[in-house]
Amino acid sequence: MQLGVSLEPPRWPAGAGGTVLQTAVRAEQLRFDYLLMSDHVLASEGGATLDPLVVLSAVAGATGRIRLATSILALPYRHPLIVAQQAASLDVISGGRFALGVGTGWNPEEFAALGLEPRHRGARTDEALTVLRALWSGEPVHHRGRFTTLDGVRPATTPRAKGGPEVWIGGQSDAALRRALRFGDGWHGGVSTAAQVHEARGRLAALGEEVGRDAGELKLSSVCFLVPPGFEPEVPLPGAPLGGPGASRAQLLDALGELGAAGLSMVSLWMPFGALRLVEAMEWVAAELLEPLRPVKVIEG
Template identity: 50%
Template sequence: MSLLRLGVSLQPRWPLDDGTAVLRAARHAEDLGFDHVAVGNRLLDSGFGLDTDPLVLLSAVAGATRRLRLLTSVLVAPYYPALVLANQAATLDVVSGGRLVLGVGTGWNPDEFDAVGVPLRERGARTDDHLAAAWALWRQRPADFEGPFTTVRAARLGVPPVTPGGPPVWVGGHSDVALRRALRFGDGWYGSGADATEVTGVRRRLRELAADTADADRLTLASAAFLTPPGIPSEVPSPGRALGGAAPSAASVADDLGRLAEAGLTAATLWLPVAADHLEKAMEWIAAEVMPQLA
């Protein structure tokens, strides 16, 4: 079984009167040996937990931790003008010492697209445009880029990223369009609730869509996974297939993760649909009972 790196989503609805609780949880995740923490992208209240800007929150997490990788899971690329996206991501890459992983997607929420004045029908084209522009701005000083939504001439990004070529980009989505986007712009593919069969299928489809199989094989395969540890109540319904089945145990969760690793997954972000005051207990159970079985 290949090494599978586990991260945890900082998703619970944290108490507004204690804004540092999420930072303490991130530090605890680091102490427990998790590989990364992840923050989603919501502009409006979703009812599922933390609804913040991921780049802002992960900047605070960067200052509170030393080793953890910082994953946007996922940042909705059409919400951000390309130059803003490139500069904010480069800034976080610099202040974190190169720990940012930029998970991106096209988004789906009509209410949020209306609120930011971006037509929902343009979300795919804008994602491609913004990623291509960011790629140019991270790699070229000065940079020239002309796309359907972004044009820059002899532009020097305010802060160049510390990671050569810019932070790694994991492209979310399961469609052929999303997989082609990962091949064109990404360093990895990022799924949601994928099982081993789906990961195997994504590897096959990437190879079929790539001009060269080596281009497909270079991509990191990662996915969010959903888990409610035994003895800890769920705060919200799981949005997808639960790791370890309906009544998970350490053995069933480790077996499920092992199958994902054998299929080619190298990173799994555990989304825990539990209350904020139960998150540390849930992380401790994973660290004590599941991680040793994956070593």
């Protein structure tokens, strides 16, 4: 199982450009597998919330190995032609290291600010995913849908691989799981225990029979909230912590091992710290959790 880290402390301080890239480079040095960023378009207290596609593009240029993903891009906020162009560009710039994690969005204030109806978010997302796949095919796209009309359109940038970057679908509802089966290369959830992973896999298997897709084809990943031992959260956790409240190193290792055994291929760690403390927490995770989870290579002869 791979480990990622959310490149998103509670908020970045003003003028944090250099700090963001330094944090990303340090994550690569520490041998994390993924850097991930979520998506917000309205201001909130505490500092800057940076655009994920802009930041990950800069990170792609500053790093050479670590993989990048949105976790999660609110797809209804953007025209699918723009997303197709941005994602293909990031796929090219990163050398194929980018995965587009998408969801329907949830914040009614953001929908209102963008002039969008929240009740249309599922339909918009489904149509946008259909259009994205068509735009990445390399063929001119003719599409007349409820929200998007294209007449022989071909995006300016062709993705590195035919079919485009990997697409992960976020969400816990049956509609989200169906969407992952219909459109996704992976499902990106919010589960933090082996029991929750097994429950999600069971639902995916049942829904896969309904939509005609083998659920075993999907990569499964999740966001987990982590407070390393000896660290004090700077903001409240949005959900239950990995390993339970006050989990020890041994309990965290057990929890991650159980998640991997249950079927997760990647866990993205969201840690409730500001920029400087985030690096310290990453260093603890790398030394105490990441290294013990790496398989030992046996060289014969």
